[in-house]
Amino acid sequence: MTFPVCRYDLAATLTSGQAFRWRLSDGAWVGVIGAHWVRLRIENSDLIAESAVPSADWSWLTDYLQLDLDLDEVLQTFPTDEPMQKATSACLGLRLLLQDPWECLASFILSSTKQIVQIRQIIALLCERYGEPLLVPPGQAPLCSFPSPARLASATETDLRGCKMGFRAPYLLATAQQLAEGRLDLPRISRLPVAEARAELIQLPGVGRKIADCVLLFAYGFHSSFPVDVWVMKALRQLYFPHRRVKLARLHRFAATHFGPHAGYAQQYLFHYMRTQNEGGTRPSSPRRGSARKLRLRAED
DNA sequence: TACCAGGAGAGCG
DNA sequence: CGCTCTCATGGT
Numbered sequence: 001m002t003f004p005v006c007r008y009d010l011a012a013t014l015t016s017g018q019a020f021r022w023r024l025s026d027g028a029w030v031g032v033i034g035a036h037w038v039r040l041r042i043e044n045s046d047l048i049a050e051s052a053v054p055s056a057d058w059s060w061l062t063d064y065l066q067l068d069l070d071l072d073e074v075l076q077t078f079p080t081d082e083p084m085q086k087a088t089s090a091c092l093g094l095r096l097l098l099q100d101p102w103e104c105l106a107s108f109i110l111s112s113t114k115q116i117v118q119i120r121q122i123i124a125l126l127c128e129r130y131g132e133p134l135l136v137p138p139g140q141a142p143l144c145s146f147p148s149p150a151r152l153a154s155a156t157e158t159d160l161r162g163c164k165m166g167f168r169a170p171y172l173l174a175t176a177q178q179l180a181e182g183r184l185d186l187p188r189i190s191r192l193p194v195a196e197a198r199a200e201l202i203q204l205p206g207v208g209r210k211i212a213d214c215v216l217l218f219a220y221g222f223h224s225s226f227p228v229d230v231w232v233m234k235a236l237r238q239l240y241f242p243h244r245r246v247k248l249a250r251l252h253r254f255a256a257t258h259f260g261p262h263a264g265y266a267q268q269y270l271f272h273y274m275r276t277q278n279e280g281g282t283r284p285s286s287p288r289r290g291s292a293r294k295l296r297l298r299a300e301d
Numbered sequence: 302t303a304c305c306a307g308g309a310g311a312g313c314g
Numbered sequence: 315c316g317c318t319c320t321c322a323t324g325g326t
Contacts, residue, residue, distance in 0.1 A: 017307055112308035118324065119307080166322025171309080208309050229307035247316090271307075 001058055003047040007071055009093030010042055016272050018097055018218045020107055020120045021127070021146075032127075033064045034100060035145055037136045052135045066098050074223075077260040083239035084259075084266060087273035094272055096265055097218060101186040102179065103146040104219035105201070108211040109172050110165050118164075125163040130155065152176035171206025178204060194222045217264040226255040226263045235270045 014022040014029050022031040028041040037052040038061065049061055062068065071093070078084050110126075111119050123146075130151050131144030152160070153176040160169035178184055184204065189197045194216060201212040209228075216225035228236070228251055236251050237244075240258075259266040 108307080109309095113306050113321090114308095114323085115306050115325080121324090161322080164323060167309095167320085168322080206309065210308060214307075227307075231307060275307090 001049045001051075001061075003049070003058075003062065003067055005042065005045060005047045005067060007093040008042065008047065008065075008067075008095060009091060010040060010047075012091050012093065012272060013095045013097065015116075016094060016268060017116050017275070018214075018268070019099060020116070020123045025141075030140070030143075032134065032143055032145060034060055035132075035134065036060055037134045037140070037143055039137075039140075050137070052137050052140075063098055066095060069095070071095065074262045074265050077262050078266050078269075079258060079260065083235075084269070087266075087269040090273050090277065091269065094269060096221075096223075096268055098221050099219045100146070101189070101215060101219040102149060105175070105186070105204075105207070105211075105215045106146070106152075106172060108214045109175060109206045110168050111214075112168060112206075112211070122163055122165050126152075126160075126165075129159075129163065149176040149179035153180035168206065174205040175207065190220050194224055197222070198225070213264075217267075223262040223264045224256070226252065226259065226267050228252060228255070228267075229271075231271050231274045232267055235274045239270075 010029055011024075014031070019031075022029050024030075025039075028039050030037075030039050032038070036055075039050040041048050047065070047067070049058070051061075075088060078088065107119070107123055110122050114122070127144045127146055130147035132147075134143050134145055136143055152172065155173065157169045157173050160173055163169075165172065179186065184200060189200055192200065197216055197220065198209075198212045201207050201215055202209065207215075213225045213227035216222040217227060226232075228248060233248070233251060236254065237246055240254065255263055255267070
């Protein structure tokens with residue numbers, strides 16, 4: 001199946017720390033959306049999608065990739081200051097996905113103080129051990145669905161620790177149990193105002209402001225939600241409040257007023273910019289070479 | 302080797 | 315409140 005697309009950077013989008021199961025294989029991106037195995041690539045401003053099972057309705061894909069979103073319309077609402085100009089021009093075509101709430105929630109519970117490569121490894125193990133095998137085309141590597149709350153709720157903390165998630169195991173287990181018991185209905189949250197939706201999510205074990213904001217943005221499409229992690233905090237302080245002590249609460253207030261109605265979208269550009277800009281590094285600190293040390297320390301003051 | 306990673310929660314003054 | 319400490323694991 002092919003879909004016409006304009007300014008859609010698949011690589012940046014699928015590796016920008018919002019989803020963790022995509023991998024590049026023979027020049028195409030292979031992943032799982034719900035119960036669908038899918039393989040994606042872009043050729044001549046066309047998105048080409050191959051699935052394992054023929055489907056008449058591709059809304060599961062177009063919704064996930066947000067193909068109907070007008071990116072230019074979003075970009076026009078961004079502030080025209082220099083940091084945003086640089087962040088957006090550094091990666092034209094970076095998009096936000098619309099993911100499954102449970103998979104997104106569980107993934108970000110597992111994300112705390114982990115690097116993206118390690119988050120990917122934990123989630124791969126979790127799916128391999130607890131997910132359902134999917135139908136994949138002949139010759140393709142086997143792949144599983146993301147395990148349901150009920151499935152994880154039936155595991156033990158020790159089982160989950162076996163997936164290398166460490167102290168996050170009791171959080172994931174307790175949250176899975178609450179959802180499996182029906183104590184919180186994830187689909188219902190999409191109908192709430194963003195502040196109430198956030199309050200509901202934060203009640204779950206292992207879910208604080210940052211993870212709640214990630215789920216609101218990446219799975220519920222609340223574009224006003226602005227997750228502030230170490231990277232974005234660094235970006236905001238460095239670019240907008242240099243040489244000043246600024247607290248997290250103030251950064252949230254600043255973000256809510258400065259970046260417009262699609263602030264969360266702007267956040268993704270800042271996040272990607274910070275991660276790719278400096279020496280293609282995966283670390284916000286710790287210089288690679290001695291010669292860079294002085295410059296870096298000066299810039300970070 | 303020592304330090305650190307897309308945080309959350311508990312304990313402290 | 316606001317700050318600090320701990321939590322588990324793997325990479326550099």
